[in-house]
Amino acid sequence: MAEGADNPGRLSRLLLAAGLAALAAVYFLGARRDPLLAGDEAWYVGLARSLGEGAGYTLDGLAHAVYPPGLPLVLVPAVERWGVDPPALFAYTTVWSLVCLGAVALWLRSRSDVARAAPYLWFVLASVAVFDVFTDLRSEGLFLGVWGLLFALLEVGARPPGETRRPLFLRAVAGAGLVLGAALPAVRTIGVALPAALGVALVATRLRRERPSRTWAVGAASALAGGLLYQVWWKGRTLRFDHDRAYGSLLTMVDPHEPDLGAAGPLQLVERVLDQTAVQLGHGVEILTNVTPLHPFFFGAPQVVLAILVGAGVVAELRRPNPVAGWFFLAYGSILALWPFDEGTRFLVPVLPLLLLFVVRGAEAVWALRPVTPEGWRRLAVRLALLAGVAAAETLARSPGSRQGWAWVGVWAGAAVAAWVAAPRWVRLPAVPAARRWAPVWGVVFLLLGVPRLVAGVVLHRAGVPKFQSDRLTGAVEWIDARTDSGAILAATDEAQGLHLHTRRRVRLVPTTADAQRLWTALDTARVRYLVVPAAHEYPYLRPTGDERVDALEAARPGALDLVHAWPMGRVFEVRPP
Numbered sequence: 067m068a069e070g071a072d073n074p075g076r077l078s079r080l081l082l083a084a085g086l087a088a089l090a091a092v093y094f095l096g097a098r099r100d101p102l103l104a105g106d107e108a109w110y111v112g113l114a115r116s117l118g119e120g121a122g123y124t125l126d127g128l129a130h131a132v133y134p135p136g137l138p139l140v141l142v143p144a145v146e147r148w149g150v151d152p153p154a155l156f157a158y159t160t161v162w163s164l165v166c167l168g169a170v171a172l173w174l175r176s177r178s179d180v181a182r183a184a185p186y187l188w189f190v191l192a193s194v195a196v197f198d199v200f201t202d203l204r205s206e207g208l209f210l211g212v213w214g215l216l217f218a219l220l221e222v223g224a225r226p227p228g229e230t231r232r233p234l235f236l237r238a239v240a241g242a243g244l245v246l247g248a249a250l251p252a253v254r255t256i257g258v259a260l261p262a263a264l265g266v267a268l269v270a271t272r273l274r275r276e277r278p279s280r281t282w283a284v285g286a287a288s289a290l291a292g293g294l295l296y297q298v299w300w301k302g303r304t305l306r307f308d309h310d311r312a313y314g315s316l317l318t319m320v321d322p323h324e325p326d327l328g329a330a331g332p333l334q335l336v337e338r339v340l341d342q343t344a345v346q347l348g349h350g351v352e353i354l355t356n357v358t359p360l361h362p363f364f365f366g367a368p369q370v371v372l373a374i375l376v377g378a379g380v381v382a383e384l385r386r387p388n389p390v391a392g393w394f395f396l397a398y399g400s401i402l403a404l405w406p407f408d409e410g411t412r413f414l415v416p417v418l419p420l421l422l423l424f425v426v427r428g429a430e431a432v433w434a435l436r437p438v439t440p441e442g443w444r445r446l447a448v449r450l451a452l453l454a455g456v457a458a459a460e461t462l463a464r465s466p467g468s469r470q471g472w473a474w475v476g477v478w479a480g481a482a483v484a485a486w487v488a489a490p491r492w493v494r495l496p497a498v499p500a501a502r503r504w505a506p507v508w509g510v511v512f513l514l515l516g517v518p519r520l521v522a523g524v525v526l527h528r529a530g531v532p533k534f535q536s537d538r539l540t541g542a543v544e545w546i547d548a549r550t551d552s553g554a555i556l557a558a559t560d561e562a563q564g565l566h567l568h569t570r571r572r573v574r575l576v577p578t579t580a581d582a583q584r585l586w587t588a589l590d591t592a593r594v595r596y597l598v599v600p601a602a603h604e605y606p607y608l609r610p611t612g613d614e615r616v617d618a619l620e621a622a623r624p625g626a627l628d629l630v631h632a633w634p635m636g637r638v639f640e641v642r643p644p
Contacts, residue, residue: 079184082182082184082185082188083184085188086184086187086188086191089188089191089192090164090191092197092520092524093160093163093164093191093197093200093201094157094160094161094164095524095528096160096197096201096520096523096524096527096528097153097156097157097159097160097201097527098152098153098156098201098202098203098527099152099153099156099527099528099529099530100152100156100530100532100533100536101152101530101532101536101540102152102532102536102539102540102543102564102568103150103152103155103203103536103564103567103568104533104535104536104538104539104561104564105533105535105536105561105564106133106203106204107155107202107203107204108561108563108564108566108567109125109133109563110133110137110138110141110203110205111138111141111145111150111155111203111567112125112126112563112566112567113125113130113133113135113138114138114139114141114142114144114145115145115150115567117138117139117142118142118145118146123135123138125563125566126562126563126566126572126573126574127572128307129303129306129307130307131300131303131304131306131307132304132313134251134252134253134254134255134257134300135252136205136208136212136249136252136253136254137204137205137208137253140162140208141155141158141159144158150567150568153530155203156201156202156203159200159202159203159204159207160200160201162207162208163199163200163204163206163207163208163210164200164207165211166207166208166210166211166212166214167187167190167191167207167210167211167214168211168214169210169211169212169214169215169218170183170186170187170190170210170211170214170419171183171184171187171214172214172215172218173214173215173217173218173221173419174186174187174419174423175218176218176221176222177221179427180423185509186419186422186423188509189422189509189512190418190419190422192356192509192512192513192516193353193356193415193418193516194356194358194516194519194520194523195352195353195410195411195412195414195415195418196415196418197520197523198412198523199412199415201523201527204412205253205254206254206412206415206416208253209250209253209254209257209416210415210416210419212246212249212250212253212257213250213260213394213416214419215242215246216243216246216247216250216260216289217390217391219239219242219243219246219285220243220282220285220286220289220388220390221388222281223239223279223281223282223284223285223286223388224278224279224281224282224386224387224388225279226279235281236280236281236284239281239284239285239288240284240285240287240288241288242285242288243284243285243286243287243288243289243292244288244289244291244292245292246289246292247260247261247264247288247289247290247291247292247293247296248292248293248295248296249292250293251293251296251297251300252296252300254416255313256398256401256402256405256413256416257293258293258297258401259394259397259398259400259401260289260293260394260397261290261293261294261297262393262397263390263393263394263396263397264286264287264289264290264293264390264393265290266393266397267286267388267389267390267393268283268286268287268290270384270389270393271283271387271389278387279387282387282388286390316406316407317404317405317406318330318335319406320334321406322406322407323407323606323607323608323609324578324608324609324610325578325579326578326579326580326581326610335404338404338406339403339404340364341362342402342403342404342405342406342408343364343403344362344363344364344369345362345408346399346402346403346413346414347362347364347366347369347372347373348360348361348362348363348366348368348369349410349411349413349414350369350372350376350414350421351366351368351369351372352410352411353411353414353415353418353421354372354421354422354425354512355368355512355515356512356513356515356516356519357515358410358411361468361470361471363457363460363461363468363470363471363474364460365453365456365457365460365474365478366470366474367474367477367478370453372425374428374432375424375425375428375429375432376421376424376425376428377428378427378428378429378431378432379423379424379425379426379427379428379429379431380392380395380396380424380428381431382427382428382431383395383423383424383427391420391423392424394420395417395420395421395424398416398417436495437489437492437493438493439493440489440490440493441489443485443486443488443489443492443493444485444486444489446485447481447482447483447484447485447486447489448482450478450479450481450482450485451478451479451482453478454475454478454479454482457471457474457475457478458472458475461475534603535561535564536564537635538561538600538601538635538636539561539564539565539568539600540633540635541631541633541634541635541636542565542598542600542631542633542636542638543565543568543569545631545633545638546565546569546571546596546598546638547569549630549631550571550595550596552570552571554571554572554595554596555571555572555573555574555592555593555594555595555596556571556572556573556574556594556595556596556597556598557573557574557575557576557588557589557592557594557596557597557598557641558573558574558575558576558597558598558599558600559575559576559597559598559599559600559611559612559615559616560575560600560602560608560612561598561600562574562575562576563575565598573598574588574592574594576588576589576597576612576615578608578609578610578615579610579615580610580614580615580618581618582618582619582621582622582623583622585615585618585619585622586619586622586623586644589619589641590644594641595640595641596630596638596639596640596641597616597619597627597638597639597640597641598636598637598638599612599613599615599616599636599637599638599639600612600635600636601634601635601636612636616637616639623644625642626641626642626644627639627640627641627642628640628642
């Protein structure tokens with residue numbers, strides 16, 4: 067992660083190149099080999115198959131307006147070539163994700179303040195969180211590639227002599243910006259952070275004394291227009307086909323995992339933002355250290371340090387001629403703070419290169435502001451002591467038995483004592499941190515912490531051990547193929563998209579509610595003949611669980627459900643007509 071004008075030696079370059087090649091090989095060898103597709107991947111592949119067959123953006127005969135079309139479009143050639151072959155599709159997506167890192171490398175190389183892109187890419191690939199996502203059938207890699215290309219374009223546009231660019235070049239920048247600006251939210255819905263970031267960046271640069279580059283302004287404005295045009299089109303489609311399942315409606319719920327709880331109030335939303343901010347800071351530490359899990363105390367030493375470093379790095383980014391990356395990171399983080407789902411470190415994978423860059427920039431900025439007198443260090447010691455007091459009060463109020471919480475109280479108290487006692491010595495700390503010496507140490511420790519999990523992941527994936535979601539589909543798919551006719555209409559409490567993908571039967575998703583009238587209305591309206599109830603996870607993603615919804619159905623209409631098949635991971639009922 068070293069920065070500087072000096073070029074690395076030949077040995078250093080060879081080691082970095084060999085490391086990148088080895089990590090890329092680990093990813094390719096570690097692509098998942100699940101026997102069945104389930105969860106999000108079943109949605110993506112099902113939509114790609116419909117597009118390839120000329121059925122439009124539909125799934126199971128219904129027009130779709132929840133999952134954006136970016137990844138399904140990329141999957142169309144693979145589905146046409148290999149069909150629903152999980153190992154081939156996982157490998158295809160893994161290769162795509164690795165290729166997309168090349169766009170991030172272009173962005174890093176286009177920046178004048180980054181000496182080498184390779185160390186950043188090395189850290190990204192050495193992350194266990196990135197391995198878990200890239201070797202799965204996910205859209206995060208494609209998302210990285212799109213914003214990498216767009217940010218590289220804007221970085222080039224911000225360079226002088228931007229004012230003297232030829233009209234042809236300006237038109238090319240405008241066209242590329244329009245396409246990439248629309249593509250980002252079309253890959254992942256959280257890409258709506260981009261138009262917001264571009265709008266603020268354009269206004270902010272106009273308010274500065276220096277006039278922004280015309281080329282940069284054209285690229286940013288066209289990308290903003292592309293993002294807005296896509297949003298208008300997608301919102302119209304959502305309203306027309308799937309308004310009740312739009313992502314926006316989930317933001318206002320108390321808990322989207324349990325829709326029956328209803329809408330959240332203003333205070334509940336504020337509490338969610340505070341809690342989710344602490345959670346995401348914890349995940350940020352996890353993804354930067356390859357260590358997990360970390361309890362989300364907002365006063366935990368790693369979380370506080372990360373918040374300070376990233377905050378300083380973002381401030382430095384916002385002062386550059388091209389501040390889009392900083393505003394995008396802030397908009398992206400704001401959405402995560404309001405988003406009611408916690409998917410672990412996965413949501414930070416699409417912005418990990420930004421996180422790494424801002425940590426480096428922030429460390430440089432913070433070090434430059436360090437106290438240079440004993441009095442300054444003692445003032446810092448008082449602040450640390452106050453933080454220890456706040457941490458102690460928070461621990462007593464919310465989790466008095468937490469050993470990790472009290473450990474962080476001790477860390478801040480110890481740091482305060484050390485700063486007070488050692489203040490005369492610390493004024494002699496060097497003006498420039500020894501980052502070039504310590505960055506390789508961080509890299510080696512980071513890799514060593516991740517190697518056992520990377521190896522375990524490769525072994526697990528190559529053995530074809532299925533995830534819980536796909537494992538519980540096996541018994542249902544085999545029975546449906548053998549015992550039901552092709553025109554039978556099914557319903558499922560979960561994994562409806564996976565059942566449709568592998569059986570070609572029409573499968574409707576049972577509403578997530580305990581309201582028996584709504585449940586029976588949904589089944590009767592769709593003329594469902596069989597009800598599939600996959601086993602619930604130990605920690606159910608949705609509540610009420612499938613078994614609880616079956617209990618509600620049977621209580622409201624006794625004898626209407628006949629158990630016709632059971633396997634260790636679920637049950638199938640035949641539904642008697644009313």
